[in-house]
Amino acid sequence: MVRGRISRLSVHDVRFPTSLEGHGSDAMVSHTDPDYSAAYVVLETDAEDGLKGCGLTFTLGKGTEVVVCAVNALAPHVLSKDLGDIVGDFRGFYRQLTSDGQLRWIGPEKGAVHLATAAVLNAVWDLWAKQEGKPLWKLLVDMDPRTLLSCIDFRYITDVLTEEEAYEILQKGQVGKKEREEQMRTQGYPAYTTSCAWLGYPDATLTQLCSEALKDGWTRFKVKVGADLQDDIRRCRLIRHMIGPEKTLMMDANQRWDVPEAVEWMAKLAEFKPLWIEEPTSPDDILGHAAISKCHNRVIFKQLLQAKALQFLQIDSCRLGSVNENLSVLLMAKKFGIPVCPHAGGVGLCELVQHLIIFDFISVSASLKDRMCEYVDHLHEHFKYPVVIRKACYMPPQDAGYSTEMKEESVRQHQYPDGEVWKELLAAQGN
Amino acid sequence: MVRGRISRLSVHDVRFPTSLEGHGSDAMVSHTDPDYSAAYVVLETDAEDGLKGCGLTFTLGKGTEVVVCAVNALAPHVLSKDLGDIVGDFRGFYRQLTSDGQLRWIGPEKGAVHLATAAVLNAVWDLWAKQEGKPLWKLLVDMDPRTLLSCIDFRYITDVLTEEEAYEILQKGQVGKKEREEQMRTQGYPAYTTSCAWLGYPDATLTQLCSEALKDGWTRFKVKVGADLQDDIRRCRLIRHMIGPEKTLMMDANQRWDVPEAVEWMAKLAEFKPLWIEEPTSPDDILGHAAISKCHNRVIFKQLLQAKALQFLQIDSCRLGSVNENLSVLLMAKKFGIPVCPHAGGVGLCELVQHLIIFDFISVSASLKDRMCEYVDHLHEHFKYPVVIRKACYMPPQDAGYSTEMKEESVRQHQYPDGEVWKELLAAQGN
Numbered sequence: 001m002v003r004g005r006i007s008r009l010s011v012h013d014v015r016f017p018t019s020l021e022g023h024g025s026d027a028m029v030s031h032t033d034p035d036y037s038a039a040y041v042v043l044e045t046d047a048e049d050g051l052k053g054c055g056l057t058f059t060l061g062k063g064t065e066v067v068v069c070a071v072n073a074l075a076p077h078v079l080s081k082d083l084g085d086i087v088g089d090f091r092g093f094y095r096q097l098t099s100d101g102q103l104r105w106i107g108p109e110k111g112a113v114h115l116a117t118a119a120v121l122n123a124v125w126d127l128w129a130k131q132e133g134k135p136l137w138k139l140l141v142d143m144d145p146r147t148l149l150s151c152i153d154f155r156y157i158t159d160v161l162t163e164e165e166a167y168e169i170l171q172k173g174q175v176g177k178k179e180r181e182e183q184m185r186t187q188g189y190p191a192y193t194t195s196c197a198w199l200g201y202p203d204a205t206l207t208q209l210c211s212e213a214l215k216d217g218w219t220r221f222k223v224k225v226g227a228d229l230q231d232d233i234r235r236c237r238l239i240r241h242m243i244g245p246e247k248t249l250m251m252d253a254n255q256r257w258d259v260p261e262a263v264e265w266m267a268k269l270a271e272f273k274p275l276w277i278e279e280p281t282s283p284d285d286i287l288g289h290a291a292i293s294k295c296h297n298r299v300i301f302k303q304l305l306q307a308k309a310l311q312f313l314q315i316d317s318c319r320l321g322s323v324n325e326n327l328s329v330l331l332m333a334k335k336f337g338i339p340v341c342p343h344a345g346g347v348g349l350c351e352l353v354q355h356l357i358i359f360d361f362i363s364v365s366a367s368l369k370d371r372m373c374e375y376v377d378h379l380h381e382h383f384k385y386p387v388v389i390r391k392a393c394y395m396p397p398q399d400a401g402y403s404t405e406m407k408e409e410s411v412r413q414h415q416y417p418d419g420e421v422w423k424e425l426l427a428a429q430g431n
Numbered sequence: 432m433v434r435g436r437i438s439r440l441s442v443h444d445v446r447f448p449t450s451l452e453g454h455g456s457d458a459m460v461s462h463t464d465p466d467y468s469a470a471y472v473v474l475e476t477d478a479e480d481g482l483k484g485c486g487l488t489f490t491l492g493k494g495t496e497v498v499v500c501a502v503n504a505l506a507p508h509v510l511s512k513d514l515g516d517i518v519g520d521f522r523g524f525y526r527q528l529t530s531d532g533q534l535r536w537i538g539p540e541k542g543a544v545h546l547a548t549a550a551v552l553n554a555v556w557d558l559w560a561k562q563e564g565k566p567l568w569k570l571l572v573d574m575d576p577r578t579l580l581s582c583i584d585f586r587y588i589t590d591v592l593t594e595e596e597a598y599e600i601l602q603k604g605q606v607g608k609k610e611r612e613e614q615m616r617t618q619g620y621p622a623y624t625t626s627c628a629w630l631g632y633p634d635a636t637l638t639q640l641c642s643e644a645l646k647d648g649w650t651r652f653k654v655k656v657g658a659d660l661q662d663d664i665r666r667c668r669l670i671r672h673m674i675g676p677e678k679t680l681m682m683d684a685n686q687r688w689d690v691p692e693a694v695e696w697m698a699k700l701a702e703f704k705p706l707w708i709e710e711p712t713s714p715d716d717i718l719g720h721a722a723i724s725k726c727h728n729r730v731i732f733k734q735l736l737q738a739k740a741l742q743f744l745q746i747d748s749c750r751l752g753s754v755n756e757n758l759s760v761l762l763m764a765k766k767f768g769i770p771v772c773p774h775a776g777g778v779g780l781c782e783l784v785q786h787l788i789i790f791d792f793i794s795v796s797a798s799l800k801d802r803m804c805e806y807v808d809h810l811h812e813h814f815k816y817p818v819v820i821r822k823a824c825y826m827p828p829q830d831a832g833y834s835t836e837m838k839e840e841s842v843r844q845h846q847y848p849d850g851e852v853w854k855e856l857l858a859a860q861g862n
Contacts, residue, residue, distance in 0.1 A: 034533055062504055062533035066543060069500040073493055102465055102493035108686075110715070110727070111542010112497060156713040159690035255539075259590035282587040284541070284730040286717055287737050296541070299715040306718050 002083045002131050004047025009078055011071040011119070012040040013064045014056075014406070015416040016347065016379055017425055033200075035061030036379060037416070038347040039068050039116065040406060041123040045083060053127025054405040057119040057318040058346035063112070064416065070116035073103055078120060087128050090151040094121070094324045098153070109297040114321060121322030122352065126402035136323070136402040137355040141181060141362050145170035152328045156299045160306060166331045173363040180362045188393030189358050190368060191375040192220030192250065194345060197239060199224045206235065210242045218392045220248040220372055222278075226256035229268060236272040245273075248372075252278035259288045276312050294319060294343050298328045305336040312370070316343045317352035323402075330360045339369065345376030350387045351403040354394045382410035433514045433562050435478025440509055442502040442550070443471040444495045445487075445837070446847040447778065447810055448856055464631075466492030467810060468847070469778040470499050470547065471837060472554040476514060484558025485836040488550040488749040489777040494543070495847065501547035504534055509551060518559050521582040525552070525755045529584070540728045545752060552753030553783065557833035567754070567833040568786040572612060572793050576601035583759045587730045591737060597762045604794040611793045619824030620789050621799060622806040623651030623681065625776060628670060630655045637666065641673045649823045651679040651803055653709075657687035660699060667703040676704075679803075683709035690719045707743050725750060725774050729759045736767040743801070747774045748783035754833075761791050770800065776807030781818045782834040785825045813841035 019033035037060060043053035059067055077096055078086075086093045097117050098109050107113040129136040140148065145167055154163055196209040213221070223239055225232040240249060251274040257265060262280035281288040283295060286303045292312040295301050296319055304310045313333045315326050333340050342357050344350040350373075357373045365371070373394055380386035384405040388395040397403050413419045417426060450464035468491060474484035490498055508527055509517075517524045528548050529540050538544040560567040571579065576598055585594055627640040644652070654670055656663040671680060682705040688696060693711035712719040714726060717734045723743040726732050727750055735741045744764045751757050764771050773788050775781040781804075788804045796802070804825055811817035815836040819826040828834050844850045848857060 034536075058536075060533040060536040062531065063501070063537040063544065066497060066501045066504055066537055070494070070497045070543065073497055100493065102491040105465075105489075105491040106494040106497055106543045106546060108714070111544060112501065112537045113494065113542060115537060154689075156689055156716060156719075158692075159719070258585075258587055261589075282730045283539070284728060285587060285734065287734045288587075288590070297715060299713045303716065303718045 002087055002128060003049070004045030005080060005082050006043055006078050006086075007046045007080075008042075008044040009071075009075045009120075010042045011068050011075075012042075012411055013068050013416045014038050014040045014347075014411055014414045014419075015061055015064060015422065016382075016414055017421065018378075019061070020425075036347050037061050037064045038406075039064055039071055039119050040411060041071055041119045043078070043123045043127055045127070047083075047131075049131065051127060051130045052405075053123040053125075053130065055119045055121065055123025055126055055322075055402075056348050056404055056406075057115040057122070058349055059115070066112045067115050067119070070112045071119055073113070074100075074116055074120055078124075083124075083127065083131070086124060087151075090324060091153050094151070094153050094321065095155070097121070098321060109299070109321065111296075114296060115319065118318050118320065118322050121324060122318070122402060122404055125323045126404045130401040133400045135355065135397040135399060137358040137362075137396060140323070140327075140355070140359040141177070145174075148327065151324050152331075153324065154328065157302050157328060157332065160302055161328070161332050161335055165335065166328075169331055169334050169364065173366060176366060177362055180366060184358050184362060184396050188390055188395040189354065189361060190220070190372045191389060191392055191394050192222055192248065192341075192372045193218050193375050193377070193392075194222040194224075194252075195375070195377045196221055197223035197235065199227055203235070203238060206238060207242065210239060214243065216392070220250070220392070222250040222252055222374070224254065225251045225269065226253035226265070229265060232265075232269060236269055236274075240272045248275050249273065250275050250278065253280045255279045255282055257281050259285070262288075278314070292341065297321070298325050298332070301329045302332060305332055305338060310338065312341045313338045314341055314343045315353065315356060317349055317356060318346075323356065326356050330356070330364050334364050339367075339371045340365065341371060342373045344374040345378060347379055348383060348404060348406075350375055350380070350394075351383050351385070354387060355397065355402060358394070358396050382406050382414075433518055433559060434480070435476030436511060436513050437474055437509050437517075438477045438511075439473075439475040440502075440506045440551075441473045441475075442499050443473075443842055444499050444847045445469045445471045445778075445842055445845045445850075446492055446495060446853065447813075447845055448852065449809075450492070451856075467778050468492050468495045469837075470495055470502055470550050471842060472502055472550045474509070474554045474558055476558070478514075478562075480562065482558060482561045483836075484554040484556075484561065486550045486552065486554025486557055486753075486833075487779050487835055487837075488546040488553070489780055490546070497543045498546050498550070501537075501543045502550055504544075505531075505547055505551055509555075514555075514558065514562070517555060518582075521755060522584050525582070525584045525752065526586070528552070529752060540730070540752065542727075545727060546750065549749050549751065549753050552755060553749070553833060553835055556754045557835045561832040564831045566786065566828040566830060568789040568793075568827060571754070571758075571786070571790040572608070579758065582755050583762075584755065585759065588733050588759060588763065591733050592759070592763050592766055596766065597759075600762055600765050600795065604797060607797060608793055611797060615789050615793060615827050619821055619826040620785065620792060621651070621803045622820060622823055622825050623653055623679065623803045624649050624806050624808070624823075625653040625655075625683075626806070626808045627652060628654035628666065630658055634666070634669060637669060638673065641670060645674065647823070651681070651823070653681040653683055653805070655685065656682045656700065657684035657696070660696060663696075663700060667700055671703045679706050680704065681706050681709065684711045686710045686713055688712050690716070693719075709745070723772065728752070729756050729763070732760045733763060736763055736769060741769065744769045744771045745774045746771055746784065746787060748780055748787060749777075754787065757787050761787070761795050765795050770798075770802045771796065772802060773804045775805040776809060778810055779814060779835060779837075781806055781811070781825075782814050782816070785818060786828065786833060789825070789827050813837050813845075
């Protein structure tokens with residue numbers, strides 16, 4: 001089915017000047033606020049279909065060039081390879097990228113080199129799905145369990161999940177699959193919004209965005225906390241008052257606290273009844289008992305599950321090693337009975353992760369209980385196949401691929417530092 | 432005391448073609464074996480003394496360019512800064528480097544960006560020690576406890592070690608300090624050798640190197656294991672037979688196993704009475720209970736100590752965030768009563784880490800029980816102030832600085848890809 005040899009890998013440093021929004025142009029000079037960015041990979045083959053595989057990993061501005069550099073270091077593993085050979089032994093290919101005898105040292109499976117791995121593999125998955133003429137979630141749903149498992153590197157996780165156990169989970173997931181696929185197509189996957197309550201927003205903005213979101217049918221809201229306790233109390237009270245006692249409120253501390261500080265702070269915010277506290281402390285702190293945490297690889301997730309240190313699990317399509325590593329985490333979460341609530345936002349994270357969570361519902365978890373996928377209304381206009389939200393739910397993508405493809409014009413204009421947008425901004429900054 | 436403003440930061444991609452040794456030139460083509468390398472940073476100031484700060488982080492060949500790129504991303508935090516301001520608020524400066532709002536995303540405090548942080552900060556410490564006219568270990572030993580603590584970022588570790596507890600540890604360490612410094616100067620710090628038993632060596636080489644090491648007075652040996660069980664049994668039997676039952680044998684599996692595999696394998700090697708098993712599994716696997724482990728930051732070490740998951744703790748001068756982060760780990764190890772046995776070898780790791788462990792003995796642990804520092808006889812000739820080993824002990828460095836400075840000629844010849852050594856090799860490879 002798959003065809004062609006990888007003939008070209010190009011990688012772009014694409015940055016959106018989001019630090020300018022709402023913070024004045026001086027924010028850019030000091031570069032304290034993020035410029036939402038991506039290392040964006042395009043794979044071409046020598047096949048006649050002319051299909052390209054697009055992949056990305058999300059970054060925050062500075063440092064994107066480091067990830068681009070890491071993608072180039074991985075390129076020799078991809079170039080001239082037959083796509084059939086890659087996906088025919090996807091576990092082997094994954095292992096090759098993550099275990100390169102020399103590159104491994106600067107990870108392994110973490111930091112810039114793992115983000116680069118995600119960008120490259122996301123492009124491979126996009127290409128595969130496009131060649132099969134299916135959206136990625138459907139490619140995964142239709143894949144027979146053995147083939148699907150052959151994409152996963154079980155190294156370092158066999159003490160909690162063997163390949164045979166994973167096979168049994170997927171076999172059980174076959175029951176009722178058609179019905180769940182139909183349910184997704186008609187109702188979509190429940191989402192929650194983070195767009196209303198960023199730290200920088202004044203109360204008036206917060207009130208306005210929240211009231212608009214309520215009108216649009218949103219019932220689950222996330223608020224950023226952790227910079228100033230009195231400020232947090234005021235903002236949480238405001239939001240809880242607006243949404244009422246029945247709707248769902250989550251909090252995200254973005255790693256701001258030490259463990260004792262987190263305990264103290266959260267006691268003060270408990271009255272606003274948050275469903276979870278996201279990243280109260282260092283993402284490396286397994287024993288720090290995060291309620292929900294973004295992690296950099298399956299080994300960290302494994303331990304969070306073993307240590308019963310989280311009540312919700314948050315996958316990320318661009319921080320873990322692409323679909324391959326996310327599959328292993330979805331299967332471990334199923335084994336431990338922990339609901340997965342994906343992280344999204346940034347650049348393209350919503351576009352990508354919807355595929356994974358829709359697959360999870362249809363083929364793995366078979367449940368929507370306590371489950372929802374983050375949504376942020378940001379930068380979707382730069383994607384060729386942007387997410388479709390209906391009644392606060394993600395509607396399953398229909399187009400072939402992984403929804404990773406950006407508009408050529410957007411990429412060209414936002415390339416750093418030579419795209420038009422940046423040329424102008426940097427010139428203005430120079431004046 | 433300190434003086435000058437940082438006027439220049441240069442960074443070099445320095446690679447030694449170690450993959451060629453003992454493996455034939457085809458190893459280079461496939462690049463499966465490591466080329467011991469470093470991202471090498473040189474800081475210059477506008478002070479009249481003309482002193483330069485040199486720092487490095489160790490890498491394995493490919494990927495060094497990624498770390499170089501990350502160093503350049505950090506450079507704006509260093510350039511034009513007054514050295515007095517940097518070391519006067521070293522905790523703040525450390526935090527600035529590791530918590531840059533944008534760069535943080537591609538770490539945080541791990542992978543390429545953390546290695547780059549180490550290289551930059553190692554150069555700052557070298558410069559500081561040179562300006563004070565002391566070897567780094569002596570700078571640390573003479574520093575008053577409060578100043579020393581002001582170099583440490585306690586974020587994410589206050590649940591196990593507060594600044595006050597650290598202060599008490601250092602205060603207690605004052606007792607008997609003079610005597611211990613004298614002991615170091617006369618007898619040195621005990622070392623163990625890894626030079627005899629690399630995986631690739633044939634038995635004859637192993638026998639010869641081991642017999643030479645015994646003649647040179649070595650009493651502690653480390654053997655690499657994990658590729659093939661029968662092979663390991665044969666090699667361990669050979670070495671244990673040569674060194675006799677009383678001398679110390681350690682094993683290093685270099686992350687090759689899953690947890691169940693490690694348990695099975697080690698049962699088979701137990702008869703050779705290893706003191707420890709190093710890195711049996713993923714370095715991220717805290718709950719996988721490594722006996723000894725190289726870790727990427729203080730948060731991982733904290734948990735290994737909390738979980739009682741290690742019996743020995745292995746610091747690394749170039750993987751952690753320089754002296755600053757290593758100080759926090761030495762203090763936590765003291766609190767938990769776990770002996771520190773530093774990792775060394777590579778490029779310059781012996782040169783650097785000897786300073787840390789000698790300081791640890793004099794001012795923190797005050798004990799040599801179950802303690803020793805790794806030694807590998809490799810690439811010291813490229814350093815201006817190479818380690819001095821006497822009777823299998825590290826003798827305290829006498830020259831000012833952190834022993835990080837490489838010979839200019841070595842740097843020039845081994846720069847990748849433009850140095851003479853690489854020009855020739857790459858040309859030969861092209862033919």
